[in-house]
Amino acid sequence: MPKSRIRKKADYTPPPSKQATSIKLSNRAWVAPVMLALFLIGLAWIVVFYVTNSSLPIESLGNWNIVVGFGFIAAGFAVSTQWK
Numbered sequence: 001m002p003k004s005r006i007r008k009k010a011d012y013t014p015p016p017s018k019q020a021t022s023i024k025l026s027n028r029a030w031v032a033p034v035m036l037a038l039f040l041i042g043l044a045w046i047v048v049f050y051v052t053n054s055s056l057p058i059e060s061l062g063n064w065n066i067v068v069g070f071g072f073i074a075a076g077f078a079v080s081t082q083w084k
Contacts, residue, residue, distance in 0.1 A: 031083045035076045042072030 046069035048056050057065060 028082060028084055031079060035079045035083065038072050038076030038079060042069045042074075042076065045069035045072060 045057055046066060049065040049069065054062065054065070058068075061068065
């Protein structure tokens with residue numbers, strides 16, 4: 001009895017796809033200067049508060065000036081999460 005021919009299946013070729021588009025991330029050059037500026041403003045706020053015996057930067061805030069200074073520093077840490 002003769003052997004039957006073995007049919008070779010066509011190799012799988014994926015359909016042509018679109019070229020992979022690269023996603024351009026926004027320029028984040030602003031992050032480091034803003035972060036450092038917030039750190040320095042917060043530090044300066046607290047130092048000025050202590051050096052002037054709580055008469056500056058804003059006398060009516062009293063000891064809340066410390067919270068404002070740490071708020072600037074915390075904002076600097078929040079901005080630092082955007083740094084890549």
